[in-house]
Amino acid sequence: MSAQPRHHLDPATLISYASGALSPELSAIAATHLDGCAHCRRELARAERIGGTLMEQQQPAHANGERQQHLRSAMLDLLDAPIPDLPDAPAPLPPDPDRLPAPLHPYFGSSLRALKWRWMGPGMRYIRVAGPTGGTLLMLKIGPGRRMPVHSHQGSELTQILHGAYDDALGHFAVGDVADLDAQVEHQPTTAAGVPCICVAALDAPLRFQSWLARKLQPVFGI
Ligand SMILES: [Zn+2]
Known part of the structure; x- marks a missing residue:
């Protein structure tokens, strides 16, 4: 695949995928796109960190206002954080036009x-x-x-x-x-x-x- 993709996964889709909330059917398509898209793989790394915070937020059924505020600001801090550098993917094999992802x-x-x-x-x-x-x-x-x-x-x-x-x-x-x-x-x-x-x-x-x-x-x- 020569050109970089120009149309990407929606942020909400990436977060659902990262947190396991996406159905297997939608996940199969998201994974197919991620295979060929370095941009979305970087965004996924960020979404996975946000997913961890979301899990934490879902724990307390009766969290008080102060804790809610703390969790929300922790998540927004994560969103502001720089995207981590990912190691380059290994060089792909020559594409086989007959092989599906x-x-x-x-x-x-x-x-x-x-x-x-x-x-x-x-x-x-x-x-x-x-x-x-x-x-x-x-x-x-x-x-x-x-x-x-x-x-x-x-x-x-x-x-x-x-x-x-x-x-x-x-x-x-x-x-x-x-x-x-x-x-x-x-x-x-x-x-x-x-x-x-x-x-x-x-x-x-x-x-x-x-x-x-x-x-x-x-x-x-x-x-
Ligand atoms: Zn993409």
């Missing part, structure tokens, strides 16, 4: 060529897999230059681009990018010319951190 293997196997596509419409193929906790994983293969129907999302959806590209109102999504969408988003992707677009999505119930915390984290993570 490892986090997808439990659901789709390891080989792109071996996938058993099902017909969805002209130029559109899909594979749907039920996840272990009732969510759905969906692999889509859309022919070049095709316009998808306008749709919005129930609950949360994570989509990772594996091959090709598409454009919608949110921008241009290419290999390695992730679309981290919530139920408010309504969009109509159009696939790029030349090559089919293959993407993998997880659909799930709403995330747990749609709260003051997620709003606070938004500017901190600069996304």
Whole structure:
């Protein structure tokens, strides 16, 4: 994967992933993105530290106001702290175009060529897999230059681009990018010319951190 991804995981998604609150289905997509994205791996390291503070905050059922205040300021201190330097990832092996990312293997196997596509419409193929906790994983293969129907999302959806590209109102999504969408988003992707677009999505119930915390984290993570 040559170019760095330009569309990343939402801070609320990273915190849910770090704290184990993300469903296995959404986690598989988040892990697929993290594999190829140094930016999100750095943000995850920060989210893991915040996750530790969150755990602490959940302990006292009847914490007094002073303790709440202390926990909140401790968390905000963590958010202000510099991002730790991470060791560089080992040099990747030459990419095998047939090999699917490892986090997808439990659901789709390891080989792109071996996938058993099902017909969805002209130029559109899909594979749907039920996840272990009732969510759905969906692999889509859309022919070049095709316009998808306008749709919005129930609950949360994570989509990772594996091959090709598409454009919608949110921008241009290419290999390695992730679309981290919530139920408010309504969009109509159009696939790029030349090559089919293959993407993998997880659909799930709403995330747990749609709260003051997620709003606070938004500017901190600069996304
Ligand atoms: Zn990223």
